[in-house]
Amino acid sequence: MNNSIPAKSLAKPTSTAANQLRVVRPEADNESGHSKQTHTTVPQSFSRESMVDARAVTKSYRRHKTSVAVLKGVDFSAEQGKMTAIVGQSGSGKSTLLHLLGTLDRPDSGEIHFANQRIDNLPARKRDAFRNHQLGMIFQFYHLLPELTLLENVIAPAMIGQSILSYFRNRSSIMKRAKELAELVGLSHRLHHKPSQLSGGEMQRTAIARALITDPKLLLADEPTGNLDQESGQSILQLLRNLNQESGLTIVMVTHDENIAMQCDALVRLKGGKVERLK
């Protein structure tokens, strides 16, 4: 507990001192519920819209009764329509930050905003719905459901987001969309294969198709190429790049591959629990 930093005391200094991408609006801390209002009235210090941002976020994990602070007041923002990469060493908290952005976890202190709306303190139900409707996620180990076929994996988020009745009502359009996405990621010939019959690259493409089925505004990618060879990794990256450019999908990607990171629009480094903006 000794080395965990009190959240409140750390929040202000970091947000002001660091040469950040943007300045955190001071009102946000006090009137988190009315962020929309502030968004319209307070002039922005930067021109572009922020899709998702973390404000003075701290997070620590407890292990064997000692607390390890992973994020020590992180301010981070991903611009709409941009591809942002987060790099850093293993254990630097990249994935933790990504999980916080994706509401899979909640920060100890600080706030997460999505489209200028605070999301980290939403009730569990709304966070579930947020993940389902607004967010796509892909992982290093693909995380497909082994019992389902490729097509079923792709439509899984659509099934989760709808009642059985509305699923059956919209089934044809969902199927059509899933097939389009499979076509997009170049897997339309393997629709009825189980994940165990697919290669790593194919599984990651499936995961991308699955992430896109609900037409999310934001795609979070946790080392999407980390488990792939150079060629497959490059083609996955190309796929993401295309998605970003053609449909304006905002992508936040965690990677430790500098090469891939350099191809992104923005680049931040996590070091010592803080964010450094590199690009």
Added chain:
Amino acid sequence: MGMLWHPMDQECYFRILVDKLIGRHRRTVHAKERGMYKVLLCWRYLKTRWIALASIVSVTLGVATLIVVNSVMDGFTSQMQDRMHGILSDLVVETRATNGIAEPNWYIERIRARLGESVDGITTVVTLPAMMTFHHNGNAHTQQINLIGIDQSTYASVSDFSKYLLHPDNKRQLDFILKRNGYAPDREALQPSGWEYRSRVEQLKKDRQTELERYRQLQAKIAEEQQNQIAKDSQGLSDSTADQAIDPKANENGTQPLEANSDLLGGPMIQPVQNSGGGRVFDASIEQRIGIVLGIGIGSVRGRDSDGQLKDYFFIRPGDDVSVAFPNAGSPPRAIDELFTVVDFYESKMSEYDATFAFVPIEALQRARGMFDPLSKQGAVTSIQIKLARGTDLNSARDSLRDEFPPSESYVQVNSWRDTQGPLLAAVQLETTILNVLLFMIIAVAGFGILATFFMIVVEKTRDIGVLKSLGAPGSGIASIFLGYGVLLGSVGSGVGVLCGLAFVWKINEIARVLEWITGREVFDPTVYYFDTIPTVIHPFTIVWVSIGAVLIAILASVLPSIRAARMHPVEALRYE
């Protein structure tokens, strides 16, 4: 593992689970928790995880056993009730007074007035404890019996009495007259019976008598000759040839064996002529005494021969005479002795009744006991038996009669057949209940098997649970995947169990035979139960509650693993290796 329990979801998970359990659906704008993925995953898990099916085999077995046990127990109970009800009339108005109910007609009128249309049949009966004596293989045997005087014209209208008699004519209408032959044509052991048997026995008896007479005369002659011989010897002349020719014959076929043989036929017992009146000699070969119908257990034993075949052995047959001693109606009662001719057997297959009941005509008993009033031409009875019309409520009819004859004012008691057999029926009921509790414990044990298997599956599926959460599946949705899985397994398990149980019940006698053949031991011994086949009754209600119970146990067993799955922290779950 501790980290898998998401502390922040705690407040919602209880709400979610309570909502799920009581079937309330929390409608939120964003989340629609009922998704197709649950059905799909449930089904896929069922298809891919056979180990879970193995865990519900115990549910299947438990359900099947419950159904078999319940149908056999119900079968026994209903058979027993049928039989008891067949023997006992619906309602009995009885007295314990020695001289009985002196004016039965007055009671019958009041009963009819009280119950009206619901009386289907009514008869009067004299019941008393008695002692029966019969001779078998030269020995006198005594047996305690319940002597029942019945009105043969009406007795069959209150119970299934005549159904249980052996002679086809008596099944139609009992007349207490010995039949020529034809008692239970399907029973070989009973074949020498009726008049044919009686006259043959009498003939033998007469022949023996004649032979005995002849032998006595011969002996007398020999004695006379010996006297003469002694006289001659004393005169010095010796001629022993005649003596030696006769003496061995006398020793071999002499007095003792002949007397034993006549005992065998009950000879000496029947000799005293009692009720043949008018000083005329009673000729047993063409005349019978008052008829008596004996419970088959009084006159026979059932056992097995060396080949293991079921065999009845009769020491008394229709046509034999027996002597019955019973108390008269005087005070103090004195024992009186009567001779009766066995005219039929009574086989209700309730050993308790078959071993003690003996039926005689009511007037004979009334006259012998001094219960007959010569002025009113009315005999006293000890009980009035009533059969109720179909659909009449037994207890309310009984209570109405109890109202009519309050115990404080009259000397009769009113009981229904259920009251009489209450303890036995209650014992069977208790047995069934205990068996059900024990077998449900077996299913509960199976529930723990499901619990363990489900925990394993939840652990195995940790990453998938994390994935589902990252895709936006709420905890309740994940819980319901596993709950649904439990319901599905429970339904499959109990469904298969019901089918197996029904199949077992359907072929239970064949299965018993196969078991007998394999083990070489009687599974269902007719010498014990008097049933030839195992009786079964299937109540649809039993099947319904057994299956619902089994499914409930499966659901209960999957609740804990489901809660655990619902509470998993998505990040921890995704990292789980």
